[in-house]
Amino acid sequence: MTLFGKTLVEPAKAVASLVGAFVISWQMTLIALVAGPFAAVLIRTFGKIIRRSTKRALENWADMLAVLEETLTGIRIVKAYTMEAAERKRFHRVNRQLYKQQRRMARTDAATSPSIEALGLTVGLLAAGGAGYLVLNHKIDMDIEDLITWMVMLAAIFDPVRKLSKVATRFQRGDAAAERIFEIRDRQKEKRTPGAPMLPRLSGSIELAGVEYTYPNANSPALCGIDLTIQAGQTVAIVGPNGCGKTTLVSLLPRLLEPSGGKILFDGRDVATHSLRSLRRQIALVSQDTVIFNATIGENISYGLRRPKPQQILDAAKKAYVDEFVRELPDGYDTMVGQRGATLSGGQRQRIAIARAILRDPAVLIFDEALSQIDPDSEQRISQAMGEFITGRTAVMIAHRFQTILAADAIVVMNEGQIVALGPHKQLLETCELYTQLYNTQFGNAK
Template identity: 35%
Template sequence: MSRSSASTSIDDGARRTPDTAPDAALGTMAEKGAFADGAAGAAPDNDGAAAPAGRARGRDPRALADLLPYLRPYRGRALGALAALTVASGAVLAIGQAIRRVIDYGFDESQRGLLDYYFAGMFGVILLLAAATFARYYLVTWLGERVVADLRRAVYGHVLKLSPPFFEVTRPGEVLSRLTTDTEIIQTVVGSSASVALRNLLLLVGGAVLMVVTSPMAALVMVAIVPFVVLPLVLFGRRVRGLSRQSQDRIADISAYAGESFHAIQEVQANAHEGIDRERFAGRVEGAFATGMKRVQARAWLTALVMLLAFGAVNAMMWLGSRAVLDGDVSAGQLTAFVFYAVVVSAALAALSEVWGDLQRAAGAVERLMELLRTEPEIAAPADPVDLPGAVADTGEPMALGVTFQDVTFRYPTRPELPALEEIDLDIRPGERVALVGPSGAGKSTLFQLLLRFRDPDAGRVLLHGVDIAKADPQALRARLGMVAQDPAIFAASARENIRYGRPDATDAEVEQAAEAAAAADFIRDLPQGYETFLGERGVRLSGGQRQRIAIARAILRNPSVLLLDEATSALDSESERKVQAAMQGLMQGRTTLIIAHRLATVLRCDRIVVLDRGRIVAVGPHHELLQRGGLYARLAELQFAEGAAALRSGTGG
């Protein structure tokens, strides 16, 4: 059959664009990595990738407050860390007073006996500082690890609940970047930078107070200088914050592009596209590098200016203090203590300027994660879900459940002017086998998506055994359905675990029985470790037909009430198809089955055939009746089965 005729055959094929990928606009948005609420109006960045318009370039570090719910369960440890941090900061400040006493009294011959006590006291303070530092480091590091672990679990669990349309406009690489890169940034802040910031804040306040106590006049001079130290922090802070967010976006873009290439590595190599992909990836890497260097340069200027001004102020204080000692206005011990506190305050300011950049980066990371967590699934369980009919009858076998589409109309959001389904009325009786046929884009896969409740119809209702599925829990609904896709999902696990995916509590014997029924047992036994063989990501170690038989075994093991087959035998050779068709007959027995099909063997075994065209049902009936009526079905059948056209026209075998 020619390529042109194939496009009009009963087979949807892999080019089922209106059913599986609503239109090119979605593909474009997915390529940009945009969220549905931010794709419109996205402005290109320096590397050409668009950033969602709904995403701010830099946010206030107060966004870190969103982490409080994740810290609250561990407030005991957080308070312990705060106490240890306070003790450590107090110990550092106490060292200044110890130095003052040593200098003022330690060199006085009349105070010689106290010298040992002063140094012993200082050593005690140092021990206290070491112990408090250990406790602080351990507790805050534990908090960082724990909070990030909880955050990753929360984000992953939430993303699993999002409806499939979310992933049509959001690249998985973007989500993975948030789960890895962004959480690592947060871990650094919670497990390190936050405690460093608090410690230096305490040192800054405590040191400033003790500077005033030690020498009020010199402290006033220092206060006059402080605005010049703080000003660069304010000026560069916003720029660093914006560049940090851009840097994280560029890293996400790198991750998404690489992931897409790796997942389609055979397609990349088959089209000799490696060189082009290398160049495009290199462009994204260079874009990320350029953005990162802008951020580093801004932070370097910020740190250098703060260090210059802070320690320049200390130098000025030492000069003024030295003159005051010579004039007899202050003692050498007071000057030394003041300089010590000035160094502490300056170092605290410098450290805070460094940490400020980390906090801004973490604020951007928190925003990105919260953006995911606040994304509401389009399909959610109602507050009071209606119970669906039992999945298993008293005999231990699944109940055959009826399926009804009542005046269903559906439009993809990106093509509101073109209905994917229009006024569909279809009643499928319990245990009936119904084939869905029609040209590409007729709406067959859309019917499956509505029944699985991946989407909701714009009008009308979908009923499962008389119950509106919109009023039921989606998980309860899907527990009663079994799907075998044309391009089945194979996970990076063993053959046994891939089959068991549909029913995690199944025994090894049940898994092997399902494999036998799906004509998969022979090739599985021939694998290096048999059922324990690792199949590779997306089943790269298997052929297309072998992947499909694994998926069929999974459905057989799941034993659903309603079976959905989307060209389940399309990738099988004739011998394997014969075996699988026999197995499928047993699987379909006593349960409702909907089949997207084009092969004669599949269509002939169905009770009814539903012909769709442009989202409408144009004919319903058994094979021989539809052939006698002529029309679309007869044309498609003739194109698909040209060699048997004479027999098809006569209706033999029907």
């Protein structure tokens, strides 16, 4: 019988047996039901233990899988630093915690039915002995046949209770698992306005007006009072020391983060009141941490498009110099790249990400140090191809290389979540001390 079937059948059997016992002798039945509260307390106690253990076990499962993934992903570093023994100890420690919780759950689950059975047997013997004494001494009006029938009814009451105790522990396990699921479901979702109007393709400007952002549980804002206007077709580079808010700023444009204050306007339209999908469809993102999926090279390039033509994929691949190494592969663009692009080099993964952005044909390009893992020869050729592709498009770049700075129409200098200077390269060298310092330490070496 299924778990759901037991939750329907067993209570019905217990109620029917209870009614029969009351009909025969309601006085003796009431005395026997003194065990009811004790049974309820036992079931509740075991259920709580099972629930806590299940929740901790699920958390330990997540920890163990995270340790495995982390170790296997960084296996080259683990081997290079001869940390195999340390990783084995770390895995054993996490696995030991999981084992303890699983063992506790098994012990509690195994003890539930025997405990209820022992309670029922004890109460049954006491009730039978007491009833027999009263009947034999004629202190209660009940014949032997009714006594035996009443005892059978009493046993029939406790048997469903025993089975329901197992059902209760199963429900507690399910409740603990459901709680972890609901923790994820209850997290704040992206703000989507039902029936929001579509945002037209950018043709005028992007304006950030008084934009602020504070990360959850942070003591200070990551961005404060950002006022910036980017004209359509303009290339803007964002520079600044680590942790100044560069990545946070560009993450606000596709609404990967929602500003805590201020507005972001595309052609004077507030993006918060327009369709989120229509906004993101006109933006392409190439991040420093390249994301490659366990699919073919062609599928990775065409990611985000439903039915791209093979020629379109090929053209984008050629512009990003992906075709150079794909032609040498036996399966070409049908080559599987493995999880996180494990079969590709860092430079190859980044070229695929750039080809993906080219194929998307966006109005706005966001580059978070997109050429960080490209060799100098490929960087020069890709920069030339990107220069042609960027023409007529708005590009926002987080820059750490001198070549990117020279290609920008305007440079935004950030520090501690604020824009401290804005202008072309030569002007900033003369007027902004922070930019001059960054240029000498980061960009000067690249020159």
